[in-house]
Amino acid sequence: MTDLSLGGRTRPDRDRVLRLLQDYGVHLGVAVLLLVNIAFTPHFLSAENFRTQAVQVAPVLIVALGMALAIGSEGVDLSVGSVMALSTSLLSLYLGYGMWIALLVAVLGGIAVGVANGALIAYIGVQPIVATLALMVAGRGLALVLLPQLKDVRDPTMASLGSGDLLGIPYLVLIAVALALLVAFVVRRTTFGRQLLAIGDSRPAARLAGLPVRRVLILVYVCSGALAAIAGVLATARLTASDPTSLGNLMELSAITAVVVGGTPLSGGRVRIGGTVAGAVLIQLLTATLIKHDLPPSWTQIAQAVVIILAVYAARERGRR
Amino acid sequence: MLSVTGSAGPPVTGSAVLSVAGLGKSFPGVRALDGVDFTARAGEVHALIGENGAGKSTLIKVLTGVYQPGEGEVTYDGSAVRFATPLAAQHAGISTIYQEVNLVPLMSVARNLFLGREPRGRLGLIDFRRMHREADEALRGLGVRVDVRRPLRELGVGAQQMVALARAVSVDARVVIMDEPTSSLEPREVATLFEVIRMLRGRGIAVIYVSHRLDELYEVCDTVTVLRDGKVVHTGPIAELDRLRLVSLMLGRDIGDVREEGLTKFSGRHDADSQAVLEATELTVRHQLDGVSLTIRAGEVVGLGGLLGSGRSETAKAIAGALPPDAGRVVVAGVPVRTGSTPAAIRAGVSLLPEDRKAEGIVPGLSVRENIALAALPGLSRFGLVDEARIDRVVDTFMKRLRIKASGPHQKVGELSGGNQQKVLLARWLAMNPKVLLLDEPTRGIDVGAKAEVQKLIDELAEDGLGVLLISSDMEELVEGSDRVVVLKDGAVVEELTGDAVTEDRLMRAIAATPAARATTAVPTAPGGDDD
Known part of the structure; x- marks a missing residue:
């Protein structure tokens, strides 16, 4: 029984504050960073700058959407960075057959990795962290076998996909926003989304309720793989080059950070897409702020670490309730 | 050394x-x-x-x-x-x-x-x-x-x-x-x-x-x-x-006690169909079940008696597809069901309310609404999209019918009392329109008032024509709630009590019987509850 005699008034208040902080802290963080930058960073408030920030955050956000699904199912997908590399290799290999075919092949590559991840997890019972670690290593290796070194991508359609815009909004940003809306819709409105949350919250209960646990898990990792492949394609278009050595390096960590900071608990059962978007933006703004104030890049990583710890702390405090 | x-x-x-x-x-x-x-x-x-x-x-x-x-x-x-x-x-x-x-x-x-x-x-x-x-x-x-x-x-x-x-x-x-x-x-x-x-x-x-x-x-x-x-x-x-005394000490029920009727909310016997809605034959799971067979007719409550570890929960799980049997068959309404598959059992109309309500029953972080709709979700969807209006109707119906007390359909199930959690689980299965309900300790750990309500519900469900398997460590509940009681011991059926033989006394005797004395005390009666 909880002791209500001491601080009986303050505890619920503290709980409420923590809950609000976990649910909306990330949005608050974004707002604070925006205000700080508007006040102190020269040339921050310009269309050009916002455009740059948005284009840079788009691939991270797209990967994080898939990661949110994996984490919501009480799993994780470490292979996303390698899937980006694989998709850029496949893209430049098949570009000779036309852009659309190359795009299709690249995304199919991501789906194939997702099927492999899902099958290992759902049928063989390998822990998600181990299964996707295996594919993380294998995927990067395969990408380098397919395309051993950096190769320029000289396709006009690709170039316009990477740098073009519609009514001043870059295609990359439009695609990222569209995908975020799509994933949010999937989580909220589809049978798959509901089943995913139930499986993430209580796998034994989901199983006894007759849910198609294996099918749902495979689909989760297929979504994550496909989204990572799309992110790889878009990053390639923006850089107008395929670089399987470095593309997507440490992307899994950025994506996990965005998801966790956005309030999706690592224990599964909950997926917050709005929070994930804000989480990705927060990390991007944090990086930009530190760079613009001439702090070394290593500071960015330390700042990221602090944000992750704060987010996990808030989640843990709440879980203890 | x-x-x-x-x-x-x-x-x-x-x-x-x-x-x-x-x-x-x-x-x-x-x-x-x-x-x-x-x-x-x-x-x-x-x-x-x-x-x-x-x-x-x-x-x-x-x-x-x-x-x-x-x-x-x-x-x-x-x-x-x-x-x-x-x-x-x-x-x-x-x-x-x-x-x-x-x-x-x-x-x-x-x-x-x-x-x-x-x-x-x-x-x-x-x-x-x-x-x-x-x-x-x-x-x-x-x-x-x-x-x-x-x-x-x-x-x-x-x-x-x-x-x-x-x-x-x-x-x-x-x-x-x-x-x-x-x-x-x-x-x-x-x-x-x-x-x-x-x-x-x-x-x-x-x-x-x-x-x-x-x-x-x-x-x-x-x-x-x-x-x-x-x-x-x-x-x-x-x-x-002696064994009988030992069993009665463990269970806290005295031999020869005058049975006080009406302490539970069960009405007594039901008019069961003569037709079997569930037939489990020779279910065998290594170290757990040894050829368990039982039949449930539509509209009757069959109790599963025995001590802890006698294989009651395992029997229910094997029937529900949650425990893959090494051998044995399950037939629901005349149609054989693939064993070892929960979805197959559920499609056939078999639903299990598990013993460990918190770990295996509810999905604590989801709302009452999502928990009720969980199993029926594919049927409440069209092209993979959830039909919210239909879910609202189903949830509303069952929250009223089972008198689920929550601040609303969107309250998290983990925050409800044990009795209401149990009702949410019952609602989840009733929304599937099942033929057979397997209830494993449905009233354990819930307060007296809720217990009476759940017992009354079980009664109503049987009257509506469901076949019910009731597992309970509460002897009184088992005896008063069941039309027949199948007694398990060490994973095997040792006796089946029917008609007037469904008493706490007989149940304890069956549990306490030595291996040699088994299976000689069954009282043959006409199939189905024939009282009242």
């Missing part, structure tokens, strides 16, 4: 080795032990029994240093002691063999036997040759022949248990505690185990034996202590306590 046949000093039979007096232990909201006196004597096999929540595990954990006593004291070897950790108890000479083997699966059998006290050769290196030889001898002494160099995990569970036992008896133990040691053993291994236990007794070791298998208790134990609700209700020589 590891010889099991040698004697460890002169056996001092009869003197108290380990005892507790006035032992009390509380956990938040639970009084687990209350004024417990218990004495384990040298050269004596002492049975410790009781149903769920009786306090056996807590008592053992206090004896082995896992928990500290709340009140009272532990006396070991004539002086008051306080074991700060399980290791301290082990060093003092108290060995415990748990139900689940707690050894290192990847290490060799010999390494496991000698873990922490390996024989050393020159330079302080492990003398593997000696270790392997002594391990081999020790296991042979227990009738186990295995290659002691192989990793432990390659052995069967029974053999692993024997390794644990060999380890326990080889460390100069004065007290050996065995927690359901036979639950995963073959009959041949059980015989070996009993020989070892008798040998331990001969060496003056005090053995504390926890089991639910009555036959075993009478075969191997000298003394018995029965716990119920944290208190000792009986202690004395087992030979002086």
Whole structure:
């Protein structure tokens, strides 16, 4: 029984504050960073700058959407960075057959990795962290076998996909926003989304309720793989080059950070897409702020670490309730 | 050092080795032990029994240093002691063999036997040759022949248990505690185990034996202590306590008590169809079920009786596809169902309300609404999109019909009371329009008012034509709620009580019956409830 005699008034208040902080802290963080930058960073408030920030955050956000699904199912997908590399290799290999075919092949590559991840997890019972670690290593290796070194991508359609815009909004940003809306819709409105949350919250209960646990898990990792492949394609278009050595390096960590900071608990059962978007933006703004104030890049990583710890702390405090 | 046949000093039979007096232990909201006196004597096999929540595990954990006593004291070897950790108890000479083997699966059998006290050769290196030889001898002494160099995990569970036992008896133990040691053993291994236990007794070791298998208790134990609700209700020589009395002590129901009708909310008998809605035939699961067959007709409640560990939950799970059987068939409304698949069982119309409501039933983080709609979701969707309006209607209907008390459909299920959680689970299954409901302890851990409501609901459901399988440790509930009671013991059906034979008395007799006397007391009656 909880002791209500001491601080009986303050505890619920503290709980409420923590809950609000976990649910909306990330949005608050974004707002604070925006205000700080508007006040102190020269040339921050310009269309050009916002455009740059948005284009840079788009691939991270797209990967994080898939990661949110994996984490919501009480799993994780470490292979996303390698899937980006694989998709850029496949893209430049098949570009000779036309852009659309190359795009299709690249995304199919991501789906194939997702099927492999899902099958290992759902049928063989390998822990998600181990299964996707295996594919993380294998995927990067395969990408380098397919395309051993950096190769320029000289396709006009690709170039316009990477740098073009519609009514001043870059295609990359439009695609990222569209995908975020799509994933949010999937989580909220589809049978798959509901089943995913139930499986993430209580796998034994989901199983006894007759849910198609294996099918749902495979689909989760297929979504994550496909989204990572799309992110790889878009990053390639923006850089107008395929670089399987470095593309997507440490992307899994950025994506996990965005998801966790956005309030999706690592224990599964909950997926917050709005929070994930804000989480990705927060990390991007944090990086930009530190760079613009001439702090070394290593500071960015330390700042990221602090944000992750704060987010996990808030989640843990709440879980203890 | 590891010889099991040698004697460890002169056996001092009869003197108290380990005892507790006035032992009390509380956990938040639970009084687990209350004024417990218990004495384990040298050269004596002492049975410790009781149903769920009786306090056996807590008592053992206090004896082995896992928990500290709340009140009272532990006396070991004539002086008051306080074991700060399980290791301290082990060093003092108290060995415990748990139900689940707690050894290192990847290490060799010999390494496991000698873990922490390996024989050393020159330079302080492990003398593997000696270790392997002594391990081999020790296991042979227990009738186990295995290659002691192989990793432990390659052995069967029974053999692993024997390794644990060999380890326990080889460390100069004065007290050996065995927690359901036979639950995963073959009959041949059980015989070996009993020989070892008798040998331990001969060496003056005090053995504390926890089991639910009555036959075993009478075969191997000298003394018995029965716990119920944290208190000792009986202690004395087992030979002086007949089986029926033992069962009635465990269950807390007196033989020959005038049955007070109307304490439960059950109306009594139902008019069952003559047609079987569920036929389970010869369900067999290794170590758990031994050819269980039962039939449920539409509109009747069939009770499943038996002690803890008799295979009641396993039977329900095997029928519901949650426990893949090694053999056996399940037929629902004349159509065979693929066993070992929950979705297949659910499609056929079989729904299970699991015993562990919190871990296997509810999805605590989701709302009442999502929990109710969970199983029926595909049917409430179109092209993979959830039809919210239809879900709202279904949820509204069942929240009203089952009188679910929540602040609203969007409250998290984890925040509801136990009774309301149970109703949410019932709603989840009723939304599937099932033919058979398997209810495993549907009223356990819920308050009296909610209990009555759930009992009334079960009645109504049977009247509506569902076939219901009711598992309950509450004898009164089982007897008053069921039209027939199938009695299980050690994973097999020992008797079926029908008609007027559905009484607590008969049920306890069936549970207590010796193997030879089984199956002769069934009263043949016409199929179906024919009263009222």
